[in-house]
Amino acid sequence: MKHSHYDVVVIGGGHAGVEAAHAAARMGVRTALVTLTRDSIGVMSCNPAIGGLGKGHLVREIDAMDGVMGRVADRSGIQFRLLNRRKGPAVQGPRTQADRKLYKAAMLAETEEREGLDIVEGEVVDLRINKDRIDGVVLSDGAEITAPNVILTTGTFLRGLIHIGDERIPAGRMGDRPSVRLAERLDDLGLALGRLKTGTPPRLDGKTIDWGKLDRQAADPDPTLFSFLHDKPFARQISCGITHTNCRTHEIIRANLAKSAMHRGQIEGVGPRYCPSIEDKITRFADKDSHQVFIEPEGLDSDIVYPNGISTSLPAIVQETYVRSMAGLENATILQAGYAIEYDYVDPRCLTRELQLKDLAGLFLAGQINGTTGYEEAAAQGLVAGLAAAHRALERERINFDRTTSYIGVMVDDLVTRGVTEPYRMFTSRAEFRLALRSDNADQRLTPFGRERGCVGDARWRSYAKKAAELSQLKTCLETTSVSSRVLAEAGVNVNVDGPKRTLFDALSISGTEFSQIASFLPEVNQYVDGRIVRQAEIDALYHHYVARQRKDVELLHKDEALRLPGDIDYVSLSGLSGELAAKLEKARPETIGQAGRIEGMTPAALSLLVAVIRKKEARDKAS
Amino acid sequence: MDTIFAQATAAGKAGISVIRVSGPDALSSGLAFGVRLDPIDRKVSRLLDGDGALIDIAFLLSFKAGHSFTGEPVVEFHTHGSQVIVSRVLNRLSEAGFRPAEPGEFTRRALETGQLDLSQVEGLADLIDAETEEQRRQAVRVFDGALGGLVEEWRSKLVRAAALLEATIDFADEDVPENVFPEVQNLLVSVHGELESEAEGADVRERVRDGFEVAIVGAPNTGKSTLLNRLAGRDAAITSEHAGTTRDVIEVRMDLKGLPVTILDTAGLRDAKDDVERIGIDMGRKRASAADLRIYLLESIDEPVSPLSPDDIIVLSKADRHVDLSMPAVSGHTGLGMDDLVGRVATMLSDRVRSTGTATRARHAAALRDGVSWIGGVLERLSANDIDNVDILAEDVRAAIRALDMLVGRVDVETLLDEIFTSFCIGK
Known part of the structure; x- marks a missing residue:
């Protein structure tokens, strides 16, 4: 073996x-x-x-x-x-x-x-x-x-x-x-x-779709990538198609609801409310007579197409009928039927x-x-x-x-x-x-x-450190250069001309200000930084006041997170807790007061009770 | 959780005294006196000491959890109102392992079990402290949950507005209800208006709690002190009397037609020669200008006077010595014109409290204004159609909700609680 x-x-x-x-x-x-x-x-x-x-x-x-x-x-x-x-x-x-x-x-x-x-x-x-x-x-x-x-x-x-x-x-x-x-x-x-349950739509054969009849949705002209290490796409960019369900589609589905696994009651799992099957959409939003369907190719050289928005558990034959009721899909063949899985x-x-x-x-x-x-x-x-x-x-x-x-x-x-x-x-x-x-x-x-913590490699770290240094240099420069409100207003910044002198960072934090409006007030060397660094400084400035204001809430949360609940509390026998809350606490066994506070239905009253339990334990520990 | 006890009625001789026991083991407190109680029970029982000696014949009441003031199991001992009986009962409870309650602990437990919200706790404190009819009226409204009810209404509207904004953010690509902004605007406008008017009234309602200040101002020897003494000696009930913070400001607290009013007698205004007097005059001036209302006492019609506020009252003093009464006059000596003066002061003040709002504390007003300013900011941007940063709009609506949560104590509990409960005394 x-x-x-x-x-x-x-x-x-x-x-x-x-x-x-x-x-x-x-x-x-x-x-x-x-x-x-x-x-x-x-x-x-x-x-x-x-x-x-x-x-x-x-x-x-x-x-x-x-x-x-x-x-x-x-x-x-x-x-x-x-x-x-x-x-x-x-x-x-x-x-x-x-x-x-x-x-x-x-x-x-x-x-x-x-x-x-x-x-x-x-x-x-x-x-x-x-x-x-x-x-x-x-x-x-x-x-x-x-x-x-x-x-x-x-x-x-x-x-x-x-x-x-x-x-x-x-x-x-x-x-x-x-x-x-x-x-x-x-x-x-x-x-x-x-x-739980979830669902997936039927997959269509792209060769049988009349693409000319579909609306198109193109990729962004200036793509935003995921990785901080990348700045442009590797593969060719394509458009998706868009079609819509219509009254006929809805009729077909309604007539066959009894055959849908989800509506027959044979599925016990709970599905997501925010990703409803087409059956759900039609029954829950009965007054809408059309829903958007994105026709998404599964690859550059693949003929498989994913029609986003019509996940279903209807029998395969019904799926084919309602798919074909939509513009552009009149002759579409289904490669794999949609299904629900629990x-x-x-x-x-x-x-x-x-x-x-x-x-x-x-x-x-x-x-x-x-x-x-x-x-x-x-x-x-x-x-x-x-x-x-x-x-x-x-x-x-x-x-x-x-x-x-x-x-x-x-x-x-x-x-x-x-x-x-x-x-x-x-x-x-x-x-x-x-x-x-x-x-x-x-x-x-x-x-x-x-x-x-040791999970970021050297290449990533070097790239990050370079960006962080440039950003911090630009921000320092913005924070230490001040300009009168009159001059800022003349540059198009939304400030009162009679206002006080402001730092450039402050000016940038005013909604609508762009770096280009204030760049000329910076020393020359700082005027020509990488566009990505500039954009980052703009965004950091835009939210600066809000983030600063939330710092108090963050501290409060950290304070609550520092209050650790003993693992052996018998919630059921704690008097003063409703039975429902006790059951929820028993299930979640929160590690901290902060966590306990986020349990649904938690009251400040119950929280102070838990704080009291911690204090009592501390007193006991101190005594012994 | 400990089981706690305390005397609930005032100390001293009385017909009966009530001792309250609350907590998980409350029911067994009867056993300490040889009395077996059911969870819901009321009976006259013989209270026995540890050695079997009779302490008193008392009436015992028990309440089960969820049906008592604290929300916990509660037992009440209604003994005869002798301090000796009360101390014997309290000692016995202590021996039986129960703990004396800390100040405000019963109310705190009521809050903790959700029997009361924070504003109700404040209302209760005010109700117990009420000395005048207007104070009682106001406090009982808050204790009844009026403020909590309003907050609930505002909150649910704000939550709805926030949810609408969130929907445009998190479901941008899906079938979102078309244009949510008109509904958001309607919701916010209505809450904004109500918060504003509630906040406006809060200042004056806080005066109802803490008392209005009315300053008597005038040159030296115009009869200010005589007037004060006369006021104090009239049918208006004096509730307390003490010297002011300086030797020159005397305060008398009284009940003026249901309103709590503190009358300030300030040092006579003149160019003082010595430093001590000058300090006194300055102090008096400051107090007088901070007061809610001023009574200017003049020696003669020709005396120049510049009242701080149009509401201020100007009267001639020593009415008994004047013949020509072309302006209101008063005599502290004979009482001439006193009823008129008291009537004018009372009308002036009660006009201010006529609104029936429920926010009664500076804390309430601050939270309300906070909410007003957040919502105001959002409304400003909505009407300017500045909706690009929905994330920031949503954040401001959240901030408004948090401000309201502060009102009923849903957030930041610990600090608030500490502040509130330190002002409580045992047994409430």
């Missing part, structure tokens, strides 16, 4: 798994990535796109930590678009259509090249558990890998069940077997499991903020298994778990992503504190310090942190 040893073993080669494996390997610990086949590394099971609102932030943060998703997406991006272009830089999200093949190839190459990372092909069927800690995994061929840290990223494979009409196919995704034995093993661990997830409230199980040391969970949806959310969790597992292997102190400095921190804290009631997707509105957590400054927020 084969036997090998690693510091960290990652199960699953999806977005969470790859990012986790890379993160651990970058930290210099021996890492194995176990996947069914080498071919499934970097597969996009659903929409061939990366980024978007909130999601683009996550990718930038992963990149700032020297992760892989951003760079791979850049290499395969065929339609870069910056969303919310007109709504303030803080909420702008980079997004791209990705060429599936390019993405997979780039991801596999990155993974094969990564030093200290081995790819192991096989199916994990069991976990090796030694009392309250994990010490490895068992493969289906009987081989064993021992490791004190295991990261489980099984996506939708835990008891995955595909629905098309009344057809049901046990599968992790179309064409792949579900992981039933592993699911049974998790049952033994007594974890709280729930069931799967088990683990209640993330049983995890620490390092995504480690509270009750089983060394076992980490990341990705869809934690109730999230989306490649970016999965990859970001992979990063967290990979770093945490490596820290544990290296016996270093815990690595903590903070709500006040990253979307990653927001997501992890939300998950382990509040749990999920539907697949969790990142939104910018989830981040209370949104104006400080921008996609443009992800490197300023995280690259030094990552470098200090």
